[in-house]
Amino acid sequence: MGRIRPFIGGELIKALTGIRRSGKSVMLDLIKRELLASGVNENQFISINFENLSNAHLCFANALHKEIKSRVSTITEKAYLFFDEIQEVDDWEKCINSFRVEFDCDIYITGSNAKLLSGELATYLAGRYVEFVIYPFSFEEFSKLYQTVFPNTDQREMFTHYLTGGGMPYLSNLRYAEEPSRQYLQDIYNSVVLKDIVKRNNIRDVDLLEHIIAYITANVGTTFSATAISKYLKSEGRTVAPETILNYIKACEDAFLFYRVRRRDLQGKKILTVKDKYYIADHGIREAVLGGNMKDINLIFENIVFLELLRRGYKVTVGKAGEKKIDFIAEKQNQKLYVQVAYLLASEETIRREFGAYGNIKDNFPKYVVSYDEFDMSRDGMKHRNIREFLLTDDWS
Structure with a gap:
């Protein structure tokens, strides 16, 4: 949290990576707690875990974009977007970049693959994200x-x-x-x-x-x-x-x-x-x-x-x-x-x-x-x- 805290609320996309079950989802919850403590309303949060089968229909960039656009439209203040295991979404990079450009939002993503922050992302999000590797406990x-x-x-x-x-x-x-x-x-x-x-x-x-x-x-x-x-x-x-x-x-x-x-x-x-x-x-x-x-x-x-x-x-x-x-x-x-x-x-x-x-x-x-x-x-x-x-x-x- 000490490394992440300075970037909370900022425009850079926060990417949490690391081996499966190392605590990335818990870190998202801790970030939400910090935001709530600072006066952000829970209604401003949009959270999706793409390994949850009920979200399988959102694992495509166009479908996810349509869903988030609809939900953000009901939020009058800044929206806080939390996407767990984002690599499950096809063409997710284009989608996330679109959210960054279109909406007043603060974006957090997690992923269990190092390729998450290479290749396509270098084109779409170069210089617009900060990565935090979540390791098992010291x-x-x-x-x-x-x-x-x-x-x-x-x-x-x-x-x-x-x-x-x-x-x-x-x-x-x-x-x-x-x-x-x-x-x-x-x-x-x-x-x-x-x-x-x-x-x-x-x-x-x-x-x-x-x-x-x-x-x-x-x-x-x-x-x-x-x-x-x-x-x-x-x-x-x-x-x-x-x-x-x-x-x-x-x-x-x-x-x-x-x-x-x-x-x-x-x-x-x-x-x-x-x-x-x-x-x-x-x-x-x-x-x-x-x-x-x-x-x-x-x-x-x-x-x-x-x-x-x-x-x-x-x-x-x-x-x-x-x-x-x-x-x-x-x-x-x-x-x-x-x-x-x-x-x-x-x-x-x-x-x-x-x-x-x-x-x-x-x-x-x-x-x-x-x-x-x-x-x-x-x-x-x-x-x-x-x-x-x-x-x-x-x-x-």
């Missing part, structure tokens, strides 16, 4: 809600639950019970795959898609290429061109299931074009469909830190300085920080590797090593933080 958000269900739970215990359950908001309604939560997260996963990936991209080979998703899910935070997946599939008896694999991965990215992170050569100052990393939108979904989060805890730590960087508005790349690798380089306006993530700094060799990764970087931006260790091992201007402390710190600069 550890801080999760903790606040968890304590309303189980008061007085200590921070360590909450973090353990967060590692396996993830941050999907609805889990609190299930009181974080293990089996119902697992079932719910599996259902989200199936819904994303079938509705937002298979159906939207007309994918015929669903079995191939599921194999590719399984590979990426198992290897979050690991550098690999489409060629590596192609070789893996060949060992499974399937011959698939790397180009096909890249198209399937892009469809997963568009559905906000995975986020790709490019690699940067810090010495050559260039983006490397091979072997990217991928992270999953919610590590709880990984546990539900694959399991093994506690076994792969170092990768889950990376996934959690990466999503936290995105939440806070950083652009994130993976660094390479000579032969040394930096887990994350995070940049935002004139800010920058470096983050190394490890499970435990259990040996002198591990400590040397994690802190030593910064050896060739001579700038004065913050350099963090984040791990599960409680004891502060900061040295030579490089900061060591327990992962819970790091996630709950308001300002990393």
Whole structure:
């Protein structure tokens, strides 16, 4: 709400995007509450959820335009238009642009596909919208809600639950019970795959898609290429061109299931074009469909830190300085920080590797090593933080 609030009531179209069930519809309700508190009358609201079957007849631009024009005509003041899962409407971009031009209105849209704000929209709405990605809960958000269900739970215990359950908001309604939560997260996963990936991209080979998703899910935070997946599939008896694999991965990215992170050569100052990393939108979904989060805890730590960087508005790349690798380089306006993530700094060799990764970087931006260790091992201007402390710190600069 802190990011959205400055734009409420303004002429820019507010677009809320993100993985299915991350809380976009709830955010629309919170915006409505803010408007009501500021004196706007509820009669000024027009709200349509296009995944509701009763609104199927409005999933065409002309039909939607006719309906909204009729309803806006009965509103004497500014109209507030809320459209949930707008991507279900054919030619929705033309329709929304028409509302913006024709009516005195404030428009909010949500969508579960990254293509929502590309292609056609670049033509019709360029410079006239602002996007907010709605992510599953951070550890801080999760903790606040968890304590309303189980008061007085200590921070360590909450973090353990967060590692396996993830941050999907609805889990609190299930009181974080293990089996119902697992079932719910599996259902989200199936819904994303079938509705937002298979159906939207007309994918015929669903079995191939599921194999590719399984590979990426198992290897979050690991550098690999489409060629590596192609070789893996060949060992499974399937011959698939790397180009096909890249198209399937892009469809997963568009559905906000995975986020790709490019690699940067810090010495050559260039983006490397091979072997990217991928992270999953919610590590709880990984546990539900694959399991093994506690076994792969170092990768889950990376996934959690990466999503936290995105939440806070950083652009994130993976660094390479000579032969040394930096887990994350995070940049935002004139800010920058470096983050190394490890499970435990259990040996002198591990400590040397994690802190030593910064050896060739001579700038004065913050350099963090984040791990599960409680004891502060900061040295030579490089900061060591327990992962819970790091996630709950308001300002990393």
